[in-house]
Amino acid sequence: MINTIPIHYYIFLSAILFIIGAVGVMARRNAIIIFMCIELMLNAVNLLLAAFATLHNDSSGQIFVFFIMAVAAAEVAVGLAILSMIYRNIKSIDVDLLSRLKE
Amino acid sequence: MGYSITQWLFGILSFLAIMFALMVVFTRNPINSVLYLVMTFFCIAGHYLLLNAQFLAVVHIVVYAGAIMVLFLFVIMLMNLNQDTEPQKTLMTKLIAGLIGGVFLAVLVGTLKGAEQLSFSQTGASQIGMVKNLGIVLFKDFLFPFEIASVLLLGALVGAIMLGKKEIK
Structure with missing residues:
Protein backbone atom coordinates (compact mmCIF):
# COMPACT_ATOMS: atom_id res chain seq x y z
CA MET A 1 0.00 0.00 0.00
CA ILE A 2 2.95 2.33 0.54
CA ASN A 3 4.27 4.51 -2.27
CA THR A 4 1.14 4.44 -4.37
CA ILE A 5 -0.18 7.69 -5.78
CA PRO A 6 -2.94 7.27 -8.37
CA ILE A 7 -1.96 8.61 -11.80
CA HIS A 8 -5.02 10.86 -11.99
CA TYR A 9 -3.67 12.92 -9.08
CA TYR A 10 -0.75 13.76 -11.34
CA ILE A 11 -3.12 14.46 -14.24
CA PHE A 12 -5.16 16.90 -12.14
CA LEU A 13 -2.04 18.61 -10.76
CA SER A 14 -0.65 19.06 -14.27
CA ALA A 15 -4.00 20.28 -15.57
CA ILE A 16 -4.26 22.87 -12.79
CA LEU A 17 -0.70 24.13 -13.37
CA PHE A 18 -1.30 24.27 -17.13
CA ILE A 19 -4.53 26.24 -16.67
CA ILE A 20 -2.87 28.70 -14.28
CA GLY A 21 -0.25 29.28 -16.99
CA ALA A 22 -2.92 29.72 -19.67
CA VAL A 23 -4.87 32.20 -17.53
CA GLY A 24 -1.65 34.12 -16.93
CA VAL A 25 -1.04 34.38 -20.66
CA MET A 26 -4.55 35.77 -21.14
CA ALA A 27 -4.69 38.09 -18.13
CA ARG A 28 -1.29 39.80 -18.14
CA ARG A 29 0.11 42.48 -20.46
CA ASN A 30 3.78 42.31 -19.52
CA ALA A 31 5.50 40.21 -22.20
CA ILE A 32 8.05 38.80 -19.74
CA ILE A 33 5.29 37.52 -17.42
CA ILE A 34 3.59 35.96 -20.46
CA PHE A 35 6.86 34.19 -21.22
CA MET A 36 7.08 32.91 -17.65
CA CYS A 37 3.53 31.58 -17.85
CA ILE A 38 4.48 29.69 -21.02
CA GLU A 39 7.36 28.14 -19.05
CA LEU A 40 4.86 27.12 -16.37
CA MET A 41 2.71 25.39 -19.00
CA LEU A 42 5.74 23.56 -20.39
CA ASN A 43 6.60 22.38 -16.89
CA ALA A 44 3.10 21.04 -16.28
CA VAL A 45 3.45 18.92 -19.42
CA ASN A 46 6.94 17.79 -18.38
CA LEU A 47 5.66 16.62 -15.00
CA LEU A 48 2.90 14.59 -16.64
CA LEU A 49 5.36 13.00 -19.09
CA ALA A 50 7.63 11.98 -16.22
CA ALA A 51 4.67 10.57 -14.27
CA PHE A 52 3.54 8.45 -17.22
CA ALA A 53 7.11 7.30 -17.85
CA THR A 54 7.19 5.96 -14.30
CA LEU A 55 3.72 4.43 -14.67
CA HIS A 56 4.64 2.48 -17.81
CA ASN A 57 8.22 1.87 -16.65
CA ASP A 58 9.55 3.27 -19.94
CA SER A 59 12.39 5.79 -20.06
CA SER A 60 11.32 7.39 -23.36
CA GLY A 61 9.06 9.78 -21.47
CA GLN A 62 11.93 11.07 -19.36
CA ILE A 63 14.12 11.47 -22.46
CA PHE A 64 11.30 13.54 -23.94
CA VAL A 65 11.31 15.79 -20.87
CA PHE A 66 15.05 16.23 -21.36
CA PHE A 67 14.53 17.36 -24.97
CA ILE A 68 11.69 19.70 -23.99
CA MET A 69 14.06 21.36 -21.50
CA ALA A 70 16.64 21.87 -24.27
CA VAL A 71 14.01 23.40 -26.57
CA ALA A 72 12.69 25.61 -23.73
CA ALA A 73 16.20 26.94 -23.08
CA ALA A 74 16.65 27.81 -26.76
CA GLU A 75 13.19 29.41 -26.87
CA VAL A 76 13.87 31.59 -23.82
CA ALA A 77 17.24 32.78 -25.17
CA VAL A 78 15.78 33.88 -28.52
CA GLY A 79 12.55 35.19 -26.99
CA LEU A 80 14.29 37.38 -24.44
CA ALA A 81 16.61 38.73 -27.17
CA ILE A 82 13.53 39.70 -29.21
CA LEU A 83 11.92 41.29 -26.13
CA SER A 84 14.98 43.37 -25.36
CA MET A 85 15.02 44.54 -28.99
CA ILE A 86 11.35 45.52 -28.75
CA TYR A 87 12.11 47.36 -25.52
CA ARG A 88 14.93 49.25 -27.22
CA ASN A 89 12.57 50.38 -29.98
CA ILE A 90 9.35 51.30 -28.16
CA LYS A 91 10.63 51.65 -24.55
CA SER A 92 7.96 49.29 -23.26
CA ILE A 93 7.15 45.59 -23.27
CA ASP A 94 3.41 46.01 -23.05
CA VAL A 95 1.99 43.53 -25.55
CA ASP A 96 -1.13 45.68 -26.10
CA LEU A 97 1.06 48.41 -27.62
CA LEU A 98 2.32 46.02 -30.30
CA SER A 99 -0.79 46.28 -32.44
CA ARG A 100 0.58 47.97 -35.56
CA LEU A 101 -0.22 44.96 -37.74
CA LYS A 102 -3.91 45.81 -37.31
CA GLU A 103 -3.59 49.22 -38.96
CA MET B 1 -7.13 5.20 6.72
CA GLY B 2 -3.58 6.42 7.14
CA TYR B 3 -1.54 8.14 4.55
CA SER B 4 2.01 7.13 3.79
CA ILE B 5 4.84 9.63 3.84
CA THR B 6 4.94 9.64 0.02
CA GLN B 7 1.32 10.69 -0.12
CA TRP B 8 1.88 13.42 2.47
CA LEU B 9 4.85 14.71 0.47
CA PHE B 10 2.83 14.60 -2.74
CA GLY B 11 0.03 16.61 -1.15
CA ILE B 12 2.31 19.23 0.38
CA LEU B 13 4.38 19.67 -2.78
CA SER B 14 1.27 19.90 -4.96
CA PHE B 15 -0.30 22.51 -2.69
CA LEU B 16 2.88 24.59 -2.64
CA ALA B 17 3.36 24.30 -6.41
CA ILE B 18 -0.21 25.47 -7.10
CA MET B 19 0.02 28.32 -4.57
CA PHE B 20 3.33 29.60 -5.97
CA ALA B 21 2.01 29.27 -9.54
CA LEU B 22 -1.01 31.39 -8.58
CA MET B 23 1.30 33.97 -7.01
CA VAL B 24 3.28 34.14 -10.29
CA VAL B 25 0.13 35.23 -12.09
CA PHE B 26 -1.32 37.51 -9.40
CA THR B 27 1.64 39.49 -8.05
CA ARG B 28 2.08 42.97 -9.48
CA ASN B 29 5.87 43.19 -9.25
CA PRO B 30 7.69 41.26 -12.03
CA ILE B 31 10.69 40.50 -9.78
CA ASN B 32 8.39 38.79 -7.25
CA SER B 33 6.82 36.82 -10.10
CA VAL B 34 10.24 35.49 -11.11
CA LEU B 35 11.06 34.48 -7.54
CA TYR B 36 7.70 32.71 -7.11
CA LEU B 37 8.29 30.88 -10.39
CA VAL B 38 11.65 29.66 -9.05
CA MET B 39 9.84 28.30 -5.97
CA THR B 40 7.32 26.55 -8.26
CA PHE B 41 10.19 24.94 -10.13
CA PHE B 42 11.70 23.68 -6.86
CA CYS B 43 8.35 22.09 -5.98
CA ILE B 44 8.23 20.42 -9.41
CA ALA B 45 11.78 19.14 -8.86
CA GLY B 46 10.51 17.63 -5.61
CA HIS B 47 7.80 15.86 -7.60
CA TYR B 48 10.47 14.44 -9.92
CA LEU B 49 12.31 13.10 -6.87
CA LEU B 50 9.07 11.47 -5.66
CA LEU B 51 8.82 9.78 -9.07
CA ASN B 52 12.41 8.56 -8.58
CA ALA B 53 13.56 10.56 -11.61
CA GLN B 54 16.70 11.88 -9.98
CA PHE B 55 18.50 12.89 -13.15
CA LEU B 56 15.49 14.94 -14.27
CA ALA B 57 15.23 16.62 -10.85
CA VAL B 58 18.86 17.77 -10.94
CA VAL B 59 18.72 18.86 -14.60
CA HIS B 60 15.47 20.70 -13.90
CA ILE B 61 17.00 22.72 -11.07
CA VAL B 62 20.21 23.42 -13.01
CA VAL B 63 18.50 24.44 -16.26
CA TYR B 64 15.41 26.24 -14.95
CA ALA B 65 16.34 27.73 -11.60
CA GLY B 66 20.01 28.11 -12.50
CA ALA B 67 19.94 29.34 -16.07
CA ILE B 68 16.53 30.34 -17.41
CA MET B 69 15.25 32.24 -14.38
CA VAL B 70 18.56 34.07 -13.96
CA LEU B 71 18.18 35.18 -17.59
CA PHE B 72 14.66 36.44 -16.81
CA LEU B 73 15.94 38.32 -13.75
CA PHE B 74 18.73 39.92 -15.77
CA VAL B 75 16.32 41.12 -18.45
CA ILE B 76 13.84 42.50 -15.89
CA MET B 77 16.60 44.34 -14.05
CA LEU B 78 18.10 45.69 -17.29
CA MET B 79 14.71 47.09 -18.28
CA ASN B 80 14.23 48.42 -14.74
CA LEU B 81 10.69 47.06 -14.48
CA ASN B 82 8.79 47.44 -11.22
CA GLN B 83 5.33 47.78 -9.84
CA ASP B 84 4.80 51.32 -11.15
CA THR B 85 5.62 50.51 -14.77
CA GLU B 86 3.53 47.35 -14.77
CA PRO B 87 0.72 47.58 -17.36
CA GLN B 88 -2.64 46.18 -16.26
CA LYS B 89 -5.42 44.64 -18.33
CA THR B 90 -8.96 45.80 -17.68
CA LEU B 91 -10.98 43.99 -15.01
CA MET B 92 -13.28 42.65 -17.75
CA THR B 93 -10.41 40.92 -19.56
CA LYS B 94 -9.15 39.40 -16.31
CA LEU B 95 -12.62 38.08 -15.45
CA ILE B 96 -13.01 36.57 -18.92
CA ALA B 97 -9.54 34.96 -18.65
CA GLY B 98 -10.51 33.44 -15.29
CA LEU B 99 -13.81 32.23 -16.72
CA ILE B 100 -12.09 30.56 -19.68
CA GLY B 101 -9.64 28.87 -17.30
CA GLY B 102 -12.49 27.62 -15.11
CA VAL B 103 -14.38 26.22 -18.08
CA PHE B 104 -11.19 24.54 -19.34
CA LEU B 105 -10.65 22.94 -15.93
CA ALA B 106 -14.28 21.78 -15.77
CA VAL B 107 -13.99 20.17 -19.20
CA LEU B 108 -10.75 18.36 -18.24
CA VAL B 109 -12.14 17.13 -14.91
CA GLY B 110 -15.36 16.01 -16.56
CA THR B 111 -13.45 14.11 -19.21
CA LEU B 112 -11.17 12.37 -16.73
CA LYS B 113 -13.90 11.48 -14.26
CA GLY B 114 -14.95 8.29 -15.97
CA ALA B 115 -11.42 7.26 -16.93
CA GLU B 116 -9.84 4.03 -15.80
CA GLN B 117 -8.17 4.26 -12.39
CA LEU B 118 -4.51 3.42 -12.76
CA SER B 119 -2.07 3.33 -9.88
CA PHE B 120 1.69 3.06 -9.75
CA SER B 121 2.71 -0.50 -9.11
CA GLN B 122 6.27 0.24 -8.06
CA THR B 123 6.89 3.92 -7.46
CA GLY B 124 10.09 4.28 -5.53
CA ALA B 125 11.41 1.00 -6.86
CA SER B 126 11.53 2.12 -10.48
CA GLN B 127 15.07 2.36 -11.78
CA ILE B 128 14.43 4.10 -15.12
CA GLY B 129 15.24 7.57 -13.80
Missing part, protein backbone atom coordinates in the same frame (compact mmCIF):
# COMPACT_ATOMS: atom_id res chain seq x y z
CA MET B 130 18.82 6.71 -12.83
CA VAL B 131 21.63 8.41 -14.73
CA LYS B 132 23.02 5.10 -15.93
CA ASN B 133 19.80 3.79 -17.47
CA LEU B 134 18.83 7.17 -18.96
CA GLY B 135 22.31 7.57 -20.46
CA ILE B 136 22.13 4.18 -22.15
CA VAL B 137 18.73 5.01 -23.69
CA LEU B 138 19.78 8.54 -24.64
CA PHE B 139 22.96 7.53 -26.44
CA LYS B 140 21.55 4.38 -28.02
CA ASP B 141 17.96 4.98 -29.13
CA PHE B 142 17.89 8.79 -29.12
CA LEU B 143 21.35 9.62 -30.43
CA PHE B 144 20.18 11.44 -33.55
CA PRO B 145 17.63 13.69 -31.76
CA PHE B 146 20.36 14.44 -29.19
CA GLU B 147 22.67 15.72 -31.94
CA ILE B 148 19.83 17.72 -33.50
CA ALA B 149 19.21 19.33 -30.09
CA SER B 150 22.84 20.47 -30.02
CA VAL B 151 22.41 22.10 -33.46
CA LEU B 152 19.21 23.75 -32.19
CA LEU B 153 21.03 25.21 -29.19
CA LEU B 154 23.83 26.49 -31.45
CA GLY B 155 21.24 28.11 -33.71
CA ALA B 156 19.53 29.74 -30.72
CA LEU B 157 22.90 31.04 -29.50
CA VAL B 158 23.74 32.64 -32.84
CA GLY B 159 20.20 34.01 -33.19
CA ALA B 160 20.19 35.55 -29.71
CA ILE B 161 23.53 37.27 -30.33
CA MET B 162 22.42 38.60 -33.72
CA LEU B 163 19.16 39.94 -32.25
CA GLY B 164 20.88 41.46 -29.25
CA LYS B 165 23.45 43.41 -31.24
CA LYS B 166 22.84 47.13 -31.48
CA GLU B 167 23.16 47.40 -35.25
CA ILE B 168 23.63 44.65 -37.76
CA LYS B 169 26.18 45.73 -40.32
Whole structure:
Protein backbone atom coordinates (compact mmCIF):
# COMPACT_ATOMS: atom_id res chain seq x y z
CA MET A 1 0.00 0.00 0.00
CA ILE A 2 2.95 2.33 0.54
CA ASN A 3 4.27 4.51 -2.27
CA THR A 4 1.14 4.44 -4.37
CA ILE A 5 -0.18 7.69 -5.78
CA PRO A 6 -2.94 7.27 -8.37
CA ILE A 7 -1.96 8.61 -11.80
CA HIS A 8 -5.02 10.86 -11.99
CA TYR A 9 -3.67 12.92 -9.08
CA TYR A 10 -0.75 13.76 -11.34
CA ILE A 11 -3.12 14.46 -14.24
CA PHE A 12 -5.16 16.90 -12.14
CA LEU A 13 -2.04 18.61 -10.76
CA SER A 14 -0.65 19.06 -14.27
CA ALA A 15 -4.00 20.28 -15.57
CA ILE A 16 -4.26 22.87 -12.79
CA LEU A 17 -0.70 24.13 -13.37
CA PHE A 18 -1.30 24.27 -17.13
CA ILE A 19 -4.53 26.24 -16.67
CA ILE A 20 -2.87 28.70 -14.28
CA GLY A 21 -0.25 29.28 -16.99
CA ALA A 22 -2.92 29.72 -19.67
CA VAL A 23 -4.87 32.20 -17.53
CA GLY A 24 -1.65 34.12 -16.93
CA VAL A 25 -1.04 34.38 -20.66
CA MET A 26 -4.55 35.77 -21.14
CA ALA A 27 -4.69 38.09 -18.13
CA ARG A 28 -1.29 39.80 -18.14
CA ARG A 29 0.11 42.48 -20.46
CA ASN A 30 3.78 42.31 -19.52
CA ALA A 31 5.50 40.21 -22.20
CA ILE A 32 8.05 38.80 -19.74
CA ILE A 33 5.29 37.52 -17.42
CA ILE A 34 3.59 35.96 -20.46
CA PHE A 35 6.86 34.19 -21.22
CA MET A 36 7.08 32.91 -17.65
CA CYS A 37 3.53 31.58 -17.85
CA ILE A 38 4.48 29.69 -21.02
CA GLU A 39 7.36 28.14 -19.05
CA LEU A 40 4.86 27.12 -16.37
CA MET A 41 2.71 25.39 -19.00
CA LEU A 42 5.74 23.56 -20.39
CA ASN A 43 6.60 22.38 -16.89
CA ALA A 44 3.10 21.04 -16.28
CA VAL A 45 3.45 18.92 -19.42
CA ASN A 46 6.94 17.79 -18.38
CA LEU A 47 5.66 16.62 -15.00
CA LEU A 48 2.90 14.59 -16.64
CA LEU A 49 5.36 13.00 -19.09
CA ALA A 50 7.63 11.98 -16.22
CA ALA A 51 4.67 10.57 -14.27
CA PHE A 52 3.54 8.45 -17.22
CA ALA A 53 7.11 7.30 -17.85
CA THR A 54 7.19 5.96 -14.30
CA LEU A 55 3.72 4.43 -14.67
CA HIS A 56 4.64 2.48 -17.81
CA ASN A 57 8.22 1.87 -16.65
CA ASP A 58 9.55 3.27 -19.94
CA SER A 59 12.39 5.79 -20.06
CA SER A 60 11.32 7.39 -23.36
CA GLY A 61 9.06 9.78 -21.47
CA GLN A 62 11.93 11.07 -19.36
CA ILE A 63 14.12 11.47 -22.46
CA PHE A 64 11.30 13.54 -23.94
CA VAL A 65 11.31 15.79 -20.87
CA PHE A 66 15.05 16.23 -21.36
CA PHE A 67 14.53 17.36 -24.97
CA ILE A 68 11.69 19.70 -23.99
CA MET A 69 14.06 21.36 -21.50
CA ALA A 70 16.64 21.87 -24.27
CA VAL A 71 14.01 23.40 -26.57
CA ALA A 72 12.69 25.61 -23.73
CA ALA A 73 16.20 26.94 -23.08
CA ALA A 74 16.65 27.81 -26.76
CA GLU A 75 13.19 29.41 -26.87
CA VAL A 76 13.87 31.59 -23.82
CA ALA A 77 17.24 32.78 -25.17
CA VAL A 78 15.78 33.88 -28.52
CA GLY A 79 12.55 35.19 -26.99
CA LEU A 80 14.29 37.38 -24.44
CA ALA A 81 16.61 38.73 -27.17
CA ILE A 82 13.53 39.70 -29.21
CA LEU A 83 11.92 41.29 -26.13
CA SER A 84 14.98 43.37 -25.36
CA MET A 85 15.02 44.54 -28.99
CA ILE A 86 11.35 45.52 -28.75
CA TYR A 87 12.11 47.36 -25.52
CA ARG A 88 14.93 49.25 -27.22
CA ASN A 89 12.57 50.38 -29.98
CA ILE A 90 9.35 51.30 -28.16
CA LYS A 91 10.63 51.65 -24.55
CA SER A 92 7.96 49.29 -23.26
CA ILE A 93 7.15 45.59 -23.27
CA ASP A 94 3.41 46.01 -23.05
CA VAL A 95 1.99 43.53 -25.55
CA ASP A 96 -1.13 45.68 -26.10
CA LEU A 97 1.06 48.41 -27.62
CA LEU A 98 2.32 46.02 -30.30
CA SER A 99 -0.79 46.28 -32.44
CA ARG A 100 0.58 47.97 -35.56
CA LEU A 101 -0.22 44.96 -37.74
CA LYS A 102 -3.91 45.81 -37.31
CA GLU A 103 -3.59 49.22 -38.96
CA MET B 1 -7.13 5.20 6.72
CA GLY B 2 -3.58 6.42 7.14
CA TYR B 3 -1.54 8.14 4.55
CA SER B 4 2.01 7.13 3.79
CA ILE B 5 4.84 9.63 3.84
CA THR B 6 4.94 9.64 0.02
CA GLN B 7 1.32 10.69 -0.12
CA TRP B 8 1.88 13.42 2.47
CA LEU B 9 4.85 14.71 0.47
CA PHE B 10 2.83 14.60 -2.74
CA GLY B 11 0.03 16.61 -1.15
CA ILE B 12 2.31 19.23 0.38
CA LEU B 13 4.38 19.67 -2.78
CA SER B 14 1.27 19.90 -4.96
CA PHE B 15 -0.30 22.51 -2.69
CA LEU B 16 2.88 24.59 -2.64
CA ALA B 17 3.36 24.30 -6.41
CA ILE B 18 -0.21 25.47 -7.10
CA MET B 19 0.02 28.32 -4.57
CA PHE B 20 3.33 29.60 -5.97
CA ALA B 21 2.01 29.27 -9.54
CA LEU B 22 -1.01 31.39 -8.58
CA MET B 23 1.30 33.97 -7.01
CA VAL B 24 3.28 34.14 -10.29
CA VAL B 25 0.13 35.23 -12.09
CA PHE B 26 -1.32 37.51 -9.40
CA THR B 27 1.64 39.49 -8.05
CA ARG B 28 2.08 42.97 -9.48
CA ASN B 29 5.87 43.19 -9.25
CA PRO B 30 7.69 41.26 -12.03
CA ILE B 31 10.69 40.50 -9.78
CA ASN B 32 8.39 38.79 -7.25
CA SER B 33 6.82 36.82 -10.10
CA VAL B 34 10.24 35.49 -11.11
CA LEU B 35 11.06 34.48 -7.54
CA TYR B 36 7.70 32.71 -7.11
CA LEU B 37 8.29 30.88 -10.39
CA VAL B 38 11.65 29.66 -9.05
CA MET B 39 9.84 28.30 -5.97
CA THR B 40 7.32 26.55 -8.26
CA PHE B 41 10.19 24.94 -10.13
CA PHE B 42 11.70 23.68 -6.86
CA CYS B 43 8.35 22.09 -5.98
CA ILE B 44 8.23 20.42 -9.41
CA ALA B 45 11.78 19.14 -8.86
CA GLY B 46 10.51 17.63 -5.61
CA HIS B 47 7.80 15.86 -7.60
CA TYR B 48 10.47 14.44 -9.92
CA LEU B 49 12.31 13.10 -6.87
CA LEU B 50 9.07 11.47 -5.66
CA LEU B 51 8.82 9.78 -9.07
CA ASN B 52 12.41 8.56 -8.58
CA ALA B 53 13.56 10.56 -11.61
CA GLN B 54 16.70 11.88 -9.98
CA PHE B 55 18.50 12.89 -13.15
CA LEU B 56 15.49 14.94 -14.27
CA ALA B 57 15.23 16.62 -10.85
CA VAL B 58 18.86 17.77 -10.94
CA VAL B 59 18.72 18.86 -14.60
CA HIS B 60 15.47 20.70 -13.90
CA ILE B 61 17.00 22.72 -11.07
CA VAL B 62 20.21 23.42 -13.01
CA VAL B 63 18.50 24.44 -16.26
CA TYR B 64 15.41 26.24 -14.95
CA ALA B 65 16.34 27.73 -11.60
CA GLY B 66 20.01 28.11 -12.50
CA ALA B 67 19.94 29.34 -16.07
CA ILE B 68 16.53 30.34 -17.41
CA MET B 69 15.25 32.24 -14.38
CA VAL B 70 18.56 34.07 -13.96
CA LEU B 71 18.18 35.18 -17.59
CA PHE B 72 14.66 36.44 -16.81
CA LEU B 73 15.94 38.32 -13.75
CA PHE B 74 18.73 39.92 -15.77
CA VAL B 75 16.32 41.12 -18.45
CA ILE B 76 13.84 42.50 -15.89
CA MET B 77 16.60 44.34 -14.05
CA LEU B 78 18.10 45.69 -17.29
CA MET B 79 14.71 47.09 -18.28
CA ASN B 80 14.23 48.42 -14.74
CA LEU B 81 10.69 47.06 -14.48
CA ASN B 82 8.79 47.44 -11.22
CA GLN B 83 5.33 47.78 -9.84
CA ASP B 84 4.80 51.32 -11.15
CA THR B 85 5.62 50.51 -14.77
CA GLU B 86 3.53 47.35 -14.77
CA PRO B 87 0.72 47.58 -17.36
CA GLN B 88 -2.64 46.18 -16.26
CA LYS B 89 -5.42 44.64 -18.33
CA THR B 90 -8.96 45.80 -17.68
CA LEU B 91 -10.98 43.99 -15.01
CA MET B 92 -13.28 42.65 -17.75
CA THR B 93 -10.41 40.92 -19.56
CA LYS B 94 -9.15 39.40 -16.31
CA LEU B 95 -12.62 38.08 -15.45
CA ILE B 96 -13.01 36.57 -18.92
CA ALA B 97 -9.54 34.96 -18.65
CA GLY B 98 -10.51 33.44 -15.29
CA LEU B 99 -13.81 32.23 -16.72
CA ILE B 100 -12.09 30.56 -19.68
CA GLY B 101 -9.64 28.87 -17.30
CA GLY B 102 -12.49 27.62 -15.11
CA VAL B 103 -14.38 26.22 -18.08
CA PHE B 104 -11.19 24.54 -19.34
CA LEU B 105 -10.65 22.94 -15.93
CA ALA B 106 -14.28 21.78 -15.77
CA VAL B 107 -13.99 20.17 -19.20
CA LEU B 108 -10.75 18.36 -18.24
CA VAL B 109 -12.14 17.13 -14.91
CA GLY B 110 -15.36 16.01 -16.56
CA THR B 111 -13.45 14.11 -19.21
CA LEU B 112 -11.17 12.37 -16.73
CA LYS B 113 -13.90 11.48 -14.26
CA GLY B 114 -14.95 8.29 -15.97
CA ALA B 115 -11.42 7.26 -16.93
CA GLU B 116 -9.84 4.03 -15.80
CA GLN B 117 -8.17 4.26 -12.39
CA LEU B 118 -4.51 3.42 -12.76
CA SER B 119 -2.07 3.33 -9.88
CA PHE B 120 1.69 3.06 -9.75
CA SER B 121 2.71 -0.50 -9.11
CA GLN B 122 6.27 0.24 -8.06
CA THR B 123 6.89 3.92 -7.46
CA GLY B 124 10.09 4.28 -5.53
CA ALA B 125 11.41 1.00 -6.86
CA SER B 126 11.53 2.12 -10.48
CA GLN B 127 15.07 2.36 -11.78
CA ILE B 128 14.43 4.10 -15.12
CA GLY B 129 15.24 7.57 -13.80
CA MET B 130 18.82 6.71 -12.83
CA VAL B 131 21.63 8.41 -14.73
CA LYS B 132 23.02 5.10 -15.93
CA ASN B 133 19.80 3.79 -17.47
CA LEU B 134 18.83 7.17 -18.96
CA GLY B 135 22.31 7.57 -20.46
CA ILE B 136 22.13 4.18 -22.15
CA VAL B 137 18.73 5.01 -23.69
CA LEU B 138 19.78 8.54 -24.64
CA PHE B 139 22.96 7.53 -26.44
CA LYS B 140 21.55 4.38 -28.02
CA ASP B 141 17.96 4.98 -29.13
CA PHE B 142 17.89 8.79 -29.12
CA LEU B 143 21.35 9.62 -30.43
CA PHE B 144 20.18 11.44 -33.55
CA PRO B 145 17.63 13.69 -31.76
CA PHE B 146 20.36 14.44 -29.19
CA GLU B 147 22.67 15.72 -31.94
CA ILE B 148 19.83 17.72 -33.50
CA ALA B 149 19.21 19.33 -30.09
CA SER B 150 22.84 20.47 -30.02
CA VAL B 151 22.41 22.10 -33.46
CA LEU B 152 19.21 23.75 -32.19
CA LEU B 153 21.03 25.21 -29.19
CA LEU B 154 23.83 26.49 -31.45
CA GLY B 155 21.24 28.11 -33.71
CA ALA B 156 19.53 29.74 -30.72
CA LEU B 157 22.90 31.04 -29.50
CA VAL B 158 23.74 32.64 -32.84
CA GLY B 159 20.20 34.01 -33.19
CA ALA B 160 20.19 35.55 -29.71
CA ILE B 161 23.53 37.27 -30.33
CA MET B 162 22.42 38.60 -33.72
CA LEU B 163 19.16 39.94 -32.25
CA GLY B 164 20.88 41.46 -29.25
CA LYS B 165 23.45 43.41 -31.24
CA LYS B 166 22.84 47.13 -31.48
CA GLU B 167 23.16 47.40 -35.25
CA ILE B 168 23.63 44.65 -37.76
CA LYS B 169 26.18 45.73 -40.32
